[in-house]
Structures are given as C-alpha cells and as structure tokens.
Amino acid sequence: MTYTAPPGTRVGHVHLKVADLDRAIGFYSGVLGFEVTQRIGDQAAFLSAGGYHHHIGLNTWESRGGAAPPAGTTGLYHAAFLYPDRAALARAVQRVLDAGIALDGASDHGVSEAVYLTDPDGNGVELYRDRPKAEWPRSADGSLAMITAPLDLRGLLAEAA
Secondary structure, three states: OOOOOOOOOOOOOEEEEOOOHHHHHHHHHHHOOOEEEEEEOOOEEEEEOOOOOOOEEEEOOOOOOOOOOOOOOOOOOOEEEEEOOHHHHHHHHHHHHHOOOOEEEEEEOOOEEEEEEEOOOOOEEEEEEEOOHHHOOEOOOOOEOOOOEEOOHHHHHHHHO
C-alpha cells in the first residue's frame, strides 16, 4: 500500500547543528537576510522570513566547536530556500557574492533556477526560485521533464538592481 501526503503538506523548517552560533547567525541573518525571532543564549536561535515563527533553527547542543562531517558520509545534502521571484533570488545571490562567499554551482532545472553554496558549517545551501507551473518542461506523455543545464548567472545577477 502506498501512502500519499495530503495536498497542502509542506516542509516547515530545517534545524541545523552548528559549531558557532554567532557565525551561523551572521550567515543566515547577515547574508541571507532571515530575521532572528528568538535566541536562547549561545545554544540556539530561530530565524524566519516574513514573520513566521521559524524557518531555520540553529543549535550548538551537540556540535559546539565541532567539525563538519567528512565527505562520503550520510547527512543533509542541502537545505533549499525558495525565493518569491527572480529579482529576489538575484538580490540574495548578489549579497552572497558581496560577502565573499563562493558559489558551488548554479543550475537551470527547467522548473526552477538554483544557486548552490556552502554555509560556514559545511552544510549545503540552495537558493532558488520556481518558474510558473505553466512553463515547466514536459515530456510527450505530459510527465515532468526536469533538466540540469548551466544557469545564466550573469543574466540572473542583472536583475539584482
């Protein structure tokens, strides 16, 4: 028997173990622009966009001063942050570059445009925007036909102004 999650089900937030809470807040708030909604000393912080209680939880409960997991191990591949439109994505990517943070990649998936980077604790981060559903690529049978093609990063960044 296969269970299907009901329509409207969403992923509500991501909670990350970090080595240094202030450094993580500097990235997620100072660079990406998420607002700190609550802080519990040097143990945890909760951040959001648009006044939600939290989209991102950061904690040092089991990881204070710890190292990023080594390559080749299981764990979080990346957390993805959806921006409302192309201009908002462009402004976020421009802030990342202005902060001196290197990009790991940038892809056009047909359904979305995505930029990939790594946070200060080695966690993968995807910043993306979805194209309107009517523009999503489809196969002859109507099924979704996502792609991975190079993203026109220069064109995207031109929209940051």
